[in-house]
Amino acid sequence: MSDHDELLKELGLDVELHHRIFDSIDRNFRKTVLAQKDRPERMVYFDGVIRGAHGARVQEIVERRAAGDKFIGTFCVYVPDELVLALGAVPVALCGGTSLSIPYAEKMLPRDICPLVKSTLGLALSNTCPYGPIEDLAVGETTCDAKKKTWDILAAGGDFHVLEVPQKKGPRDRDLWHEEVVRFKARLEETTGRTLEPAKLAAAVRLMNRKRRALARLNELRKEANPPLSGLDALVVMQGALVDDPLRFSERLEALNDELEERVRRGAGVVPAGAKRIMVSGCPSVMGNWKLHHLIESAGAAVVCDETCTGTRYFSTLVDERDGGLDDQIAAIAARYLTIDCSCFSPNDERIEAVLRLVREHRVDGVVQYVLQYCHTYNVEAVRVASALRDAGVPSLKIVTDYAEEDTGQLRLRVDAFLEGLGR
Amino acid sequence: MAAPDLFLGLDLGSRTTKIVEIAGGAIARFEVFDTAADSLARVRARLDRRDYARAAATGYGRFLMNAQLDCRVVTEITACALGARFVRPGAGLVIDIGGQDSKVILLGGGSGAFADFEMNDRCAAGTGRFLEVMAGLLGFTIEDFGRAACEAGETIALSSMCTVFAESEVISLLAAGRDRKSIALGLHGSIADRVYPLAARFDPAGEVIMAGGVALNPCLVGLLSKKLRRPVIVPGQPQIVTAVGAALAAQDGVKPKFL
Numbered sequence: 001m002s003d004h005d006e007l008l009k010e011l012g013l014d015v016e017l018h019h020r021i022f023d024s025i026d027r028n029f030r031k032t033v034l035a036q037k038d039r040p041e042r043m044v045y046f047d048g049v050i051r052g053a054h055g056a057r058v059q060e061i062v063e064r065r066a067a068g069d070k071f072i073g074t075f076c077v078y079v080p081d082e083l084v085l086a087l088g089a090v091p092v093a094l095c096g097g098t099s100l101s102i103p104y105a106e107k108m109l110p111r112d113i114c115p116l117v118k119s120t121l122g123l124a125l126s127n128t129c130p131y132g133p134i135e136d137l138a139v140g141e142t143t144c145d146a147k148k149k150t151w152d153i154l155a156a157g158g159d160f161h162v163l164e165v166p167q168k169k170g171p172r173d174r175d176l177w178h179e180e181v182v183r184f185k186a187r188l189e190e191t192t193g194r195t196l197e198p199a200k201l202a203a204a205v206r207l208m209n210r211k212r213r214a215l216a217r218l219n220e221l222r223k224e225a226n227p228p229l230s231g232l233d234a235l236v237v238m239q240g241a242l243v244d245d246p247l248r249f250s251e252r253l254e255a256l257n258d259e260l261e262e263r264v265r266r267g268a269g270v271v272p273a274g275a276k277r278i279m280v281s282g283c284p285s286v287m288g289n290w291k292l293h294h295l296i297e298s299a300g301a302a303v304v305c306d307e308t309c310t311g312t313r314y315f316s317t318l319v320d321e322r323d324g325g326l327d328d329q330i331a332a333i334a335a336r337y338l339t340i341d342c343s344c345f346s347p348n349d350e351r352i353e354a355v356l357r358l359v360r361e362h363r364v365d366g367v368v369q370y371v372l373q374y375c376h377t378y379n380v381e382a383v384r385v386a387s388a389l390r391d392a393g394v395p396s397l398k399i400v401t402d403y404a405e406e407d408t409g410q411l412r413l414r415v416d417a418f419l420e421g422l423g424r
Numbered sequence: 425m426a427a428p429d430l431f432l433g434l435d436l437g438s439r440t441t442k443i444v445e446i447a448g449g450a451i452a453r454f455e456v457f458d459t460a461a462d463s464l465a466r467v468r469a470r471l472d473r474r475d476y477a478r479a480a481a482t483g484y485g486r487f488l489m490n491a492q493l494d495c496r497v498v499t500e501i502t503a504c505a506l507g508a509r510f511v512r513p514g515a516g517l518v519i520d521i522g523g524q525d526s527k528v529i530l531l532g533g534g535s536g537a538f539a540d541f542e543m544n545d546r547c548a549a550g551t552g553r554f555l556e557v558m559a560g561l562l563g564f565t566i567e568d569f570g571r572a573a574c575e576a577g578e579t580i581a582l583s584s585m586c587t588v589f590a591e592s593e594v595i596s597l598l599a600a601g602r603d604r605k606s607i608a609l610g611l612h613g614s615i616a617d618r619v620y621p622l623a624a625r626f627d628p629a630g631e632v633i634m635a636g637g638v639a640l641n642p643c644l645v646g647l648l649s650k651k652l653r654r655p656v657i658v659p660g661q662p663q664i665v666t667a668v669g670a671a672l673a674a675q676d677g678v679k680p681k682f683l
Contacts, residue, residue: 400545409484410525414543417501421538 004055007062011133018128021100022054025288032294033236038270040263042256043233049240049249050287057243058130061090070136070192075120077309077340078141078165080333082319083185085246086204087192093242094131094138096120097288099403101128108153113146114374115402116286121150124157137191139184141165143344144377161187167346169338181334198326205319205329211246214253215315221260222304223362226269228260231280231303232293238310239287271302276422277363278302281355281385282343282370282378284309289403292370292411299415305362307355308370313340316354343377351381352388359394366422367396368415395422432476433671434495435503435664436463436485439523439552440637442667443470446675454664459485459523464492480674482666484524498673500666505529505538506676507669508633511659516630519623519648519656520666521615521638523552528622531630542622549585550618552638557587558611561594562604569608570641576609585614609643616647623652633657635665 008015029050049057061071070089074081077093084091096119105122123129140151141163151162164180166173185196218237221228237256241249263269278301285292285308293303306312317339320332341351359367367389371379382398389396397418401407430452435442441463445453455470463485471493480496481489482503490497500520508518509531518529525544532539544550559569580602584590590611597607623632632654634645639662649656659665 395540410543413499413501417499417541420499420502421536421541 004059007055007059008130011058011130012127013130013133014127017126018054018130021098021126021128024100025098026051028288028290032290033232036230036232036270036297038268039233040229040256040259042252042259043229043236045252046233046237046240046256049244050236053243053287054130057092058134060245061092061131062134064090065134065136071131071134072188072191073131073135073138075139075147076141076143076165077314078143078337078342079139079163080181080184080337081246082201082204082208082333083181083188083196085207086196086201087188087194088200089136089188089192090245092131093286094120094123094129095242095284095286096123096129097239097286097403098123099405101126102403109150112374114144114372115404116284116372117144117146117150119288119403121154124154135159137161137187139163143342144375146374159191165342165344166338167344169345174334174338177338178331178334181330181337185330196326198323198329201326201329202321202323205321205333207246207250209318209321211241211250211253212315212318214250214257215241217257218253218260219305219312219315221257221264224264224269225363226267226271227302227304228263228269230270230293230297231278231306232290232297234303235285235290235293235306235310238306238314239285241314242286242310272300276301276365276419277304279305279307279355279359279362279364279367280311280370281307281367282382283372283375284311285370286310291401291403291405291408292368292399295408295411295415296368299412299419301419305358305364307358309342312354312358313342343375343381348381352384355385356388356392359389359392364394366418367394368418369396369398371398371400373400373402427475428477430474430476431671431675432471432474432479432495433503433667433669433674434467434479434481434483434486434489434493435500435667435670436467436481436483436489437523437666438484439556440663441467441483441485442664443467444664444667444671445474445476446668446671451664451668451671454661454667456663464488467493476674478674480670482670482673496674498670501527501529501541502537503669503673504635504666505531505669506672507665507667508635508659509537510668510672511665512631512633512657514631515633515657516628517623517626517632518665519619519632519634519639520636521551521619521634521644522636526551526619526622528619528626530626530628540626542625544618544622547586549587550615552636554585554587554590554615555611555638555641555644557591558594558608561591562598562608564604564608567640570612570643572605573608573612573643574646576603576605578603578606578609579613580606580610582607582610582614585618590614612641612643612647615644616651619648620651623648631655631657633659635659635662637663639663 073094081091101122102118104126105118137159319336369382431446433444443455508515520527528542530540639658
């Protein structure tokens with residue numbers, strides 16, 4: 001990472017603190033992701049995406065900005081990247097996955113809010129996030145209370161746009177969301193100084209759909225009796241999806257998928273014989289956070305599906321590629337994003353159905369419900385999910401945790417006991 | 425030559441270590457001693473010149489034992505479930521309050537060791553360690569603490585379950601001249617309130633039993649029975665139940681598939 005010290009310094013970051021935080025994340029990456037055996041060769045690219053997230057990718061965006069393009073920071077899978085891309089701007093999801101920046105957020109925020117929000121704000125407040133200084137617009141959304149109030153704090157520091165995600169999915173909510181997407185388009189046009197063109201929007205829709213199809217194909221491969229890649233590697237790919245250039249990412253992922261299909265043909269899976277098939281369901285694991293997948297897979301099981309925002313919630317539905325002019329295209333985009341089954345909705349029956357469907361399709365032996373501490377909606381929705389799973393005869397375990405390592409022993413016990421229970 | 429039917433179960437808890445030997449399908453010997461920095465040496469000293477057919481370790485220090493001795497590793501959940509069925513065949517639910525965690529295990533009707541389990545969150549509130557600290561503060565030995573609470577005429581409810589906050593609350597109450605037995609009863613009530621929701625999530629077919637050292641506290645057992653509206657049965661030597669289960673895991677070759 002030291003190759004980019006000059007760049008970080010030019011951006012006005014605290015380079016020394018940046019090293020302390022990100023060298024530690026990199027050590028963690030080596031101990032978990034890179035320590036796996038027999039990884040697919042083409043994972044090297046995605047390792048590079050993660051390790052270059054604060055280097056090469058930043059450099060690339062700095063160059064894009066010098067050429068007149070804008071950089072848009074986002075924090076949720078609810079932000080329609082198509083609009084950003086169609087205006088020639090660069091979207092990157094900026095959620096924090098490290099515990100090391102949290103003390104800097106706790107200088108200001110209460111301790112008892114979710115680690116993702118604290119980690120994200122901590123990176124901003126500790127002056128260690130290289131995306132902060134180059135951000136032309138940050139885009140928040142109203143998917144939880146901690147985020148909403150954090151946006152109020154961050155908005156004071158510069159250009160900030162908040163998308164109002166409704167809490168129900170009735171006709172009025174669809175109208176509200178559609179208006180929000182239209183309003184977002186106007187804000188992006190203002191930020192970029194460009195006008196949205198139907199042809200460019202159509203191309204952006206096709207690009208994002210291509211990316212989602214590639215991720216869905218990867219997900220298909222995880223349904224194999226002996227999956228050709230670990231759950232941890234699938235997570236690394238997904239984390240890369242949130243920061244990388246979408247075209248390059250799609251091409252590289254399609255190439256990885258080819259390699260994985262070849263592995264399936266050769267019977268070269270990566271999962272130990274008899275390993276239990278686990279689905280992780282609930283909260284996202286963003287860059288820097290490999291804790292749960294490592295815990296499950298180092299206990300000998302295989303994560304074969306992620307029903308999370310760093311999983312199926314990101315890619316499982318496509319935007320309708322219809323061509324009836326700009327209004328029609330925007331309506332199609334708004335409709336697609338409202339299919340996302342985030343736990344912030346009431347009711348959220350689609351998610352229960354999705355969980356049960358994915359359990360069948362991926363032949364899951366047990367579900368680990370992953371709740372980031374203080375994420376009330378996933379924590380409470382876990383009750384309904386567990387009950388639906390129980391009715392379907394599928395055991396589940398709820399893990400509530402944050403990014404710190406201090407509870408690893410207790411979590412290890414729960415995961416091991418859960419797997420022992422599945423082994424009967 | 426290893427004795428063909430001598431099996432060892434080791435339960436390295438955060439507060440105490442338990443050793444159980446099973447021979448001919450019965451408990452042949454057991455020992456309970458404090459866990460300390462030199463746990464491994466203490467365990468070794470007690471195993472000297474004994475020949476075991478197989479051994480299994482469980483508890484907080486299970487991986488340490490696994491690395492040092494030639495033994496299997498099994499989680500406390502599986503071990504406690506196996507041990508509970510052995511010492512009390514009619515058991516349907518086990519409440520195990522240990523030094524730093526509390527577990528509730530639902531025993532299934534099938535062939536598996538257990539059907540489901542719940543544990544306290546990462547904080548040690550409501551566990552054996554909490555009782556120890558509070559007993560010391562009120563000037564009781566851990567053995568007398570529960571008995572004294574049972575004798576209280578009234579309850580002084582405590583508002584905090586956190587060991588640190590409860591400590592200052594207890595100190596204030598003592599300074600105000602309140603009866604220490606009543607405070608003790610209040611503290612026991614807090615623990616029962618903490619354990620009750622974990623246990624009440626399940627509707628077991630069999631008896632509710634309590635394992636772990638805290639089961640030796642008659643006040644807590646009584647409070648839990650009252651809250652759960654059914655008798656909570658304490659087997660003889662409740663603190664060795666999990667170690668018994670480990671010895672059974674060694675004997676039956678029941679082992680976690682992934683360790």
